[in-house]
Amino acid sequence: xxxxxxxLLGLDxxxxxxxxxxxxxxxxQIARAARDGRSIVPRPGHVERDMDELxxxxxxxxxxxxxxxxxxxxxxxxxxxxxHGNGLYMLxxxxxxxxxxxxxDTRAGDVAGELAEANGDAFHTAxxxxxxxxxxxxxxxxxxxxxxxxxxxxxxxxLCKDFINFRLTGxxxxxxxxxxxxxxVAMPAGSYDDDLLALYGLEDARAKLxxxxxxxxxxxxxxxxxxxxxxxxVGTPVVGGLFDVIASALGSGVVEPGQxxxxxxxxxxxxxxxxxxxxxxxxxxxxxxxxxxxxSIEASATSAANLExxxxxxxERGGHHDDPFGYCNARVAxxxxxxxDPIFHPYLYGSGQSAAARGGFxxxxxxxxxxxxxxxxxxxxxxxxxxxIAVLTASGVAFDEAVMSGGGTRSPxxxxxxxxxxxxxxxxxxxRETGALGAAIAAGIGAGLFPRLEDGVASMARAQRVFxxxxxxxxxxxxxxxxxxxxxxxxxxxxxAWSGGGGEVLS
Numbered sequence: 001x002x003x004x005x006x007x008l009l010g011l012d013x014x015x016x017x018x019x020x021x022x023x024x025x026x027x028x029q030i031a032r033a034a035r036d037g038r039s040i041v042p043r044p045g046h047v048e049r050d051m052d053e054l055x056x057x058x059x060x061x062x063x064x065x066x067x068x069x070x071x072x073x074x075x076x077x078x079x080x081x082x083x084h085g086n087g088l089y090m091l092x093x094x095x096x097x098x099x100x101x102x103x104x105d106t107r108a109g110d111v112a113g114e115l116a117e118a119n120g121d122a123f124h125t126a127x128x129x130x131x132x133x134x135x136x137x138x139x140x141x142x143x144x145x146x147x148x149x150x151x152x153x154x155x156x157x158x159l160c161k162d163f164i165n166f167r168l169t170g171x172x173x174x175x176x177x178x179x180x181x182x183x184x185v186a187m188p189a190g191s192y193d194d195d196l197l198a199l200y201g202l203e204d205a206r207a208k209l210x211x212x213x214x215x216x217x218x219x220x221x222x223x224x225x226x227x228x229x230x231x232x233x234v235g236t237p238v239v240g241g242l243f244d245v246i247a248s249a250l251g252s253g254v255v256e257p258g259q260x261x262x263x264x265x266x267x268x269x270x271x272x273x274x275x276x277x278x279x280x281x282x283x284x285x286x287x288x289x290x291x292x293x294x295x296s297i298e299a300s301a302t303s304a305a306n307l308e309x310x311x312x313x314x315x316e317r318g319g320h321h322d323d324p325f326g327y328c329n330a331r332v333a334x335x336x337x338x339x340x341d342p343i344f345h346p347y348l349y350g351s352g353q354s355a356a357a358r359g360g361f362x363x364x365x366x367x368x369x370x371x372x373x374x375x376x377x378x379x380x381x382x383x384x385x386x387x388x389i390a391v392l393t394a395s396g397v398a399f400d401e402a403v404m405s406g407g408g409t410r411s412p413x414x415x416x417x418x419x420x421x422x423x424x425x426x427x428x429x430x431x432r433e434t435g436a437l438g439a440a441i442a443a444g445i446g447a448g449l450f451p452r453l454e455d456g457v458a459s460m461a462r463a464q465r466v467f468x469x470x471x472x473x474x475x476x477x478x479x480x481x482x483x484x485x486x487x488x489x490x491x492x493x494x495x496x497a498w499s500g501g502g503g504e505v506l507s
Contacts, residue, residue, distance in 0.1 A: 005075065005076075005077035005447065005449075006024065006025065006071075006075050006077070007022050007023065007024055007025075007030060007069075007071060007075050007076050007077065008022075008023050008024075008025070008076070008077055008078060008079075008080070008440040008441075008443045008444050008447070008449075009021070009022055009023075009062065009065070009076050009078075009079045009080070009232075009440065009443065010022075010023060010079075010080050010081075010082070010247075010251075010433070010435075010436030010437055010438070010439040010440030010441075010443065011058065011061075011062070011079065011080070011081040011082065011083075011161070011164065011241075011436060011439060012081075012082050012083075012244060012247070012433065012435035012436040012439065013054070013058065013081065013082070013083040013084065013160050013161055013164055013244075014083075014084050014244070014266075015039065015047075015049075015084050015087075015102045015103060015104055015266075016036055016037045016038070016039055016049075017034055017035070017036050017037065018034065018035055018037070018054070018057050018058050018061050018164075019032060019033070019034040019061060019433065019435075019436055020032070020033050020034070020058075020061040020062045020064070020065035020436070021065065021433045021436035021437070021440070022065050022066070022069045022071070022076070023436075023437060023440045023460065025444065025449060025459065025460070026459065026460065027430075027431065027437060027440075027459065027460030027461055027462065029431065029433065030069045030071075031065050031066075031068040031069035032065060032068070032433065032436075033060075033061045033062075033063075033064035033065040033068060034061055035057035035058075035060050035061045035064075036057075037049055037050075037053055037054060037057050038050070038053065039102060039104075045105065045106040045107045045109070046101075046105060046107050047101070047102045047104040047105040047106075048099065048100055048101055048102065048105070049100040049101075049102055050100065051089065051097030051099075051100040051163060052097060054100065054160075054163065054164070055163070055164065055167045055229075056229075058164050058167070058230070059167075059226070059229035059230040059231075062230040062231060062232060063229075063230055063231035066231050066232070067231070072233075073227075073231055073232050073233040073236070074233045076232065076233065076236055077236075077237075077443070077444070077447040077449060078218075078236065078237040078238070078239060078443035078444065078446050078447035079168065079222070079232070079236060079237070079238045079239070079443055080215075080238075080239045080241050080242070080438075080439035080440050080441070080442040080443030080446070081161040081164050081165055081168075081238075081241040081242075081439055082161060082241055082242045082243070082244040082246075082247035082248075082435045082436065082438060082439040083159060083160035083161025083162070083164065083178070083241070083243075083244055084102070084103050084159075084160050084244055085103060085159065085178060085181045085182060085243045085244065085245065086103045086134045086135050086136050086139075086159070086181065086182050087100075087101045087102050087103040087105065087134060087136065087139070087159065087160060088100075088101040088105075088136050088139040088140060088143070088157065089101070089157070089158055089159055089160060089162065089163045090143075090150075090154040090156070090157055091154070091155055091156040091158075091163070091166070091172070092153050092154065092155055093155040095166070095170075097163070098150060098153060098154055099143070099150065099154075100160075100163070101139055102134075103134045104134065104301075105133070105134055105139065106133045106134065107133070107139070107142055108133045108134070108135075108138045108139050108141070108142040109133040109355070111131070111133075111138055111141055111142045111145070112131040112132050112133045112135065112138045115131040115138065115141070115199070115200065115201075116130045116131045116132075119199050120281075121281070122199055123183070123196075123199055124281045126186055126187070126193060126195065126196040126199065127180070127183045127184070127185065127186060127187050127196055128180075128187045128277055128278075128279065128283075128285070128286040129183045129284065129285045129286065130281070131183070131200070135182060135183050136157070136159065136182035136183070136184060137182065137183055137184050137197075137200045137202060137205075138183075138200065140157055140200070140202060140205065141200045141201050141202060144201065144202065144205075145201075154208055155208065156172045156208060156209075156210055157205070157208045157209060157210075158172070158173075158174045158178075158209075158210045159174060159178045159179075159182065161178065161241045161242075161244075162174045162175075162178065162210065162241075165219055165220070165238055165240070165241060167226060167229075168220070168222050168223070168226045168230070168232075168238050169219060169220025169221060169222065169223060169226070169238050170220060170223050171211075171219045171220035172210045172211065173210045173211040173212070173213055173219040173220075173240060174210045174211070174212060174213070174240070175212070175213055175214065175215045175217075175240035175241055175242060175243075175289075176190040176212055176213070176214060176215070176288050176289065177215055177242050177243040177246045177287050177288065177289040178241075178242070178243045179212055180286070180287045180288045181243045181245075181246075181285060181287040181297075183285075184196075184209065185212065187277055187286060187288065188276070188277045188288065188294070190212065190288050191212065192206060192209060192212070194206065213240040214240060214290060215239065215240050215241060215242045215246075215289055215290070215442045215453075216239050216240070216442045216443075216445035216446045216453065217239060217240050217446065218237045218238065218239055218240075218446045219238055219239065219240050220237075220238055221234075221235045221236060221237055221238065222234055222235060222236040222238060237443075237446055237447055238443075239442050239443050239445075239446035240442070241439055241442060242289065242438055242439055242442055243287060243289070244435045245261075245263060245267075245269050245271060245295075245297065245299070246271075246287060246289045246295060246438065247434070247435045247436075247437075247438030247439050247442075248261065248263055248269075248405050248406070248434040248435045248438055249261035249263075249271060249273070249295065249403075249405075249434075249438065250434075250437070250438035250441050250442075250453065250456075250457055250461070251405070251429070251431055251433070251434030251435060251436070251437030251438035251439075251440075251441065251460075251461055252403040252404075252405040252427075252429040252431070252434045252438075252461060253403055253427070253429055253457060253461040253462070253463060254271075254273060254403050254457075255273065255293075255453055255454050255457045256273060256454065257273050257274050257275045257293075258272070258273065258274070258398070258399055259272070259273050259399065259402075259403070260272045260273075260399040260401070260402035260403070261273075261295075261402065261403055261405065262385060262389075262402050262403070262404045262405075262418065262426070263303075263404075263405050263406040264303050264304050264381065264385070264404060264405075264406040264407065264408025264409065264414060264418070265303055265304055265305075265405075265406030265407050265408065266301065266303065266304065266305045266308075266407075267299055267300065267301050267302075267303055267305075268299060268300050268301070268302045268303035268346075268381070268384055268385055268388060269297065269299045269303075269406075270297070270298045270299065270385055270388045270389050270392060271295040271296065271297045271298075272295065272296050272392055272397040272399055273293065273294070273295055274294050274295075274296065274397060275292045275293070275294070276292070276294065277294045277296075278294070278296040278392075278395050278396060278397055280394075280395035280396070282391050282394065282395060283296050283297070283298060283391060283392065283395050284297055284298050284299055284352065284391075285297040285299070289453075290453055293453070296392055296395065296397055298352070298388035298389065298391050298392050299352070299388065300350075300351055300352035300384070300388070301349040301350065302346045302347060302349070302351055302352070302381065302384045303346070303381050303384070303385070303406070303408065304381065304406065304407050304408045305348070305349060306344075306346040306348055306359065306377055306380070306381060307325070307328065307377060307378070307381075309348055310328070310374070310377060311324045311325060311328065315327060315328075325410065325411075328374050328411075329411050329412060329413060331370050331371040331374050332371060332374050332375045332378060332411075332413050333371075333412075333413065334371040335371040335372055335375045337375075337473065337476055339476070339479075340363065340365065341363075341368075341372055341375060341376060341379075341480075342361050342362060342363045342364045342365075342368060342372055342373065342376040343361070343362045343363055343376055343379075343380065343480065343483060343484055343487060344359070344360070344361050344362075344373075344376040344377045344379065344380030345357070345358070345359055345360045345362075345380055345484075345487065345488065345491070346359060346377070346380045346381045346384050347359045347360075351384070352388070353488070353492075354492060354495060354496070355499075356495040356496045356498065356499040357488075357491075357492075357495050358491075358495050358498060360491070361373065361376060362487055378411070378413060378414055378417055379417060379421070379480070380484070381408075381414075382414070382417050382418050382421040382422075383421065383480075383481050383484045385418065385421075385422075386421050386422055386481060387485070389422065399424070400424055400425075401424050401425045401426075401427065402418075402422070402424055402425075402426055402427070403426075403427045403428075403429060403463075404418055404426050404427070404428055405428075405429055405434040406434075409428045409429075409432075410432075415428050415465075415467045416467045416470075418467075419467040419468060419469040419470075420469050420470050420473045420474075420477055421477045421481070422469070423469050423471075423474060424469060425466050425467065425468050425469065426466070426467045427463045427464075427465070427466050427467075428463070428464050428465050428466075428467070429461060429462065429463060429464060430461075430462040430463065430464040431461065431462075434461075437460060437461065440460070441453065441456035441457060441460050441461070442456070444456050444459075444460070
């Protein structure tokens with residue numbers, strides 16, 4: 001039998017896929033398992049999930065991971081879970097799931113607009129963000145307005161990873177990183193505030209909110225029922241866990257003030273750590289994950305999801321390519337950057353500037369081939385990351401290097417392009433499962449294996465490669481970035497007209 005406490009289990013729960021990854025105390029991946037769930041779209045703009053399926057998938061992934069590792073479950077010192085931020089997960093008094101809303105849901109768009117217009121400045125003063133459609137309290141306000149019976153049945157309202165922790169331990173809790181990322185707590189205190197809840201129209205919701213803990217605090221132990229489902233040992237400690245973007249930053253080695261994390265994944269995530277919260281209404285979100293540890297976050301659904309769309313739409317029809325993403329990288333490698341290369345707006349799922357924004361290729365000519373189209377797509381994603389980072393730097397945060405994680409790191413070209421576009425060195429971490437690793441680091445602190453997050457990160461997260469910027473391409477990218485922004489400005493009124501006038505273009 002394996003020695004007790006030799007391993008840490010990290011869970012990473014996205015909008016559909018949940019992964020269970022086992023690490024040793026040096027951060028080496030021992031085993032991994034994943035289960036894919038199903039999104040339910042009962043009507044346009046509503047994106048939900050079956051909460052029972054989520055728990056079945058979580059338990060199955062944990063059991064598969066432990067079996068693949070060939071270890072005794074008693075060898076796991078603690079469990080940590082990271083999960084997608086925002087969305088809405090509701091339990092009744094008996095612990096049954098009432099509603100699971102994913103962070104892709106847009107049903108509360110009108111509510112968000114109304115709240116922001118009425119009290120946007122007051123919201124930002126209180127929680128350092130303004131209402132937006134997939135935000136947890138905005139969704140809860142929508143439920144209160146549109147299904148009062150369901151609202152009244154809800155005994156607990158929290159987030160994705162909190163529901164998994166509840167099934168593991170029976171405890172109703174959340175951590176400060178998720179609750180601050182959801183705009184549910186006053187900042188920088190990270191505590192509930194009745195005046196903030198009143199701004200959302202949720203004066204009566206305080207009793208529905210869970211206990212708030214720090215990410216590495218133990219919220220409970222694995223119950224007998226959970227152990228039977230997931231194959232864990234009864235009594236294994238479970239920590240509060242993390243908002244997945246912060247977990248990914250930790251797992252990539254970012255924890256100190258002034259360090260930057262860029263995630264090229266489904267979402268375009270750009271975040272910088274600071275000792276004090278940045279107060280600037282232009283910044284999308286500020287989240288806290290420990291004493292004097294804050295992240296300023298600029299984000300939108302404008303990153304590698306664009307490449308996935310290209311692959312699913314054009315390359316995987318009929319199984320034309322065994323390795324479609326490798327095919328894309330090969331085509332990009334065939335192209336030398338040129339002044340007349342096409343430009344791409346990565347707005348297939350809207351943008352942070354306008355819900356009406358659309359994706360588009362501009363400047364295509366008859367001598368361009370697929371490699372030029374794909375290079376434009378990669379470059380457009382890099383430019384949108386650059387635009388978000390410009391918002392962060394304008395708010396006063398600064399960094400001179402960044403760590404890049406997410407699916408985009410699997411490309412040999414995207415990290416270099418990001419370094420060239422941003423003009424800073426880009427480090428790619430060793431771990432491909434940075435979200436699960438960040439959760440495992442928090443678990444290690446809760447188990448007493450590391451004294452602080454900084455020590456856990458130093459022990460478990462390592463760099464794989466550093467991409468230095470090519471200064472010879474600076475003028476090239478600066479020019480093309482200006483064209484990219486000019487095209488955004490020129491297209492904004494057309495996007496609004498395209499959507500029937502229903503998409504408000506934000507300044």
